[in-house]
Amino acid sequence: MGLTLAQKIWNAHVVRPMDVHTDLLYIDMQLLHEVNTPQAFDDLRAAGRSVRRPDLNVGTEDHNTPTVALNKVIQDPAGRRQTTLMRQNCKEFGIPLHQLGDATQGIVHVIGPELGLSRPGMTVVCCDSHTTTLGAFGALAFGIGTAQVEHVLATQTLMSKRPLDMAVNITGRLNVGVTAKDLILSLIARIGTGGGQGHVIEYRGEALRHLSMEARMTLCNMSVEAGSKAGLIAPDDVTFDYLASCPGMPRGSDWDEEVAYWRTLHSDNDAVFSKEVIVDANSVVPQVSWGTNPSQCVPLDGQIPSPLDFHDPAERAAAERALTYMDLRPGTAMRDIPVNSVFIGSCTNGRIEDLRAAAEVLRGKRVNANVHLLIVPGSARVRAQAEVEGLGEVFRAAGADFRPAAGCSLCAALNEDRLHPGQRAASTSNRNFEGRQGKGSRTHLVSPAVAAATAVTGYLTQPADL
Structure with a gap:
């Protein structure tokens, strides 16, 4: 075997x-x-x-x-x-x-x-x-x-302890306007926050070949939100092209030898996984969380569910508590929910591609007067690259608060970046637990593009709606 x-x-x-x-x-x-x-x-x-x-x-x-x-x-x-x-x-x-x-x-x-x-x-x-x-x-x-x-x-x-193995086979290809963040949120909504418990999730399939390294990092980043020990993607030419420009990599024949070994790192055709899930990438649409854990998530064009929609007593009780904490009512359209804070950053979506996606939406537009848009780069290098590409100018012209220093910021809320009780945020971070972004804060998890569009309208919005 x-x-x-x-x-x-x-x-x-x-x-x-x-x-x-x-x-x-x-x-x-x-x-x-x-x-x-x-x-x-x-x-x-x-x-x-x-x-x-x-x-x-x-x-x-x-x-x-x-x-x-x-x-x-x-x-x-x-x-x-x-x-x-x-x-x-x-x-x-x-x-x-x-x-x-x-x-x-x-x-x-x-x-x-x-x-x-x-x-x-x-x-x-x-x-x-x-x-x-x-x-x-x-x-x-x-x-x-x-x-x-x-x-x-x-x-x-x-x-x-040796983990079990779970395969997530992703068929097809993500549509334009749909991101790796939407893909992982939709998966967690499907399998739950314990769906990968005790397992390493290996992401496989055609859709992976069309994802950049930064998109793949987003996917693996939130694997832990499904309860898994790790997320894993077999290396390919996309991986090698990314690594070739990284510091400390071998050169010449040494590089060729490394890549030859790396190409052997994949699951065997007859490998057996403890669990397997099939995801149709073509069916994934922009997602947004409504509750207080990442599995409480629906399509952006959907509605707040009712606790009665959940047959499991524990899930029903969790939904009731989440709706009370989030101050939301069943049946409310997600697009009708106003926000007063937007955060773009974190280890999930604080890389240069994420900032590019946000800038593309914000270019030539202004942040809503009722919204504070906070953009924190994931690293000093990301911050420098954003300035080289002119993204900083786009953010400042739009009225965003583009921070000069990198860090976890509003994702962990361990520094001065915190929401006040009752504030509602669209956030590109990874967790929407009670008080995660500050005591009494309410968090909706979204992709960078949706976050940027939301900052423009003041309501949960996808770029195509602008």
Whole structure:
């Protein structure tokens, strides 16, 4: 019987089987950020341990970083201390750090690909659930906890339970105006937030060949919102073309040798998956969330569902609570819902392609007087590229608040970027939980193009409606 891609990568990294379900894995790269790492370093010191491979651990500042200015002092005492400790810990243990103000700083899942730190066949971990983003490169990438961070720092290995395999076979091709964000939201709405639990989701099929690397990253990024351990896409020429321009890549015959190996990284024809789902890409339309988890999502031209539409008692209760929190009524057309805040950014949709899509909608238009449009680049490189391409001029002319510094911003709401109670936002981020963007905030998940169109009208809108 053949092997899945996830099984091939996993098996190649087993240092030692621990029991029938668990292996000790070698970790090729660990990415670190300031929020979840201080305790790991404290425990490392308390045990008298050093960092086994400082060169295979890379840090960045992203969650707490101010976005209004590169030299702004972090106001929150806890956030300021976390960032200070991050700098001290990386310096003490010799770990490379990309800090605010550096040309290479940014959201951990954005700079990883930019810096060539995620490659096909690798195992990559980070103390952040959206590490699944990097599976777009054919890497087995997933989030871990603080205790596991310490283990990787000390040993460059990790004990982990072997996951199951789930195939999402995407037929056809996405229509014009439909994005990878719409594709993943529609999938989560179909299988639920637990549909991929315990599995690695491998995305396969014709539609994938027509998606850019940045679109693939969006797809894998939100795999965790379906409960999966990781998202995964087999590498192909699109992957190799992207990697060829990344720093640190081999050249000449060494590059050819790498690519030859990377081409072997795919699931065997006779590989068996525990679950399989078929998605018709042609049937996917722009999506928007209405509730308080990513599965509570409908087409943008749809309506708010009624709790009575849900047969499962738990889903019905969740819908009732979500409607109360979101202050919405069943039967309301999604296009009739006004918003007063729009956020474009995050590790899901803060890359240059996302900013290009938003600029295309905003060009020659003005943001609605009742809306605050906040655009935060995913990295300093994205910010610089946006200015080179003139996107910054488009944003400013439209009346958008295009921030000079990169970071997680309103996605995590751990810095000064927060919504006030009762504010309603269209957001390109990945989570719409209660209070995710600020206490009492109400979040509708959308694509960058829909977010930009919404900022123009003040209501949930797709570009074709303008």
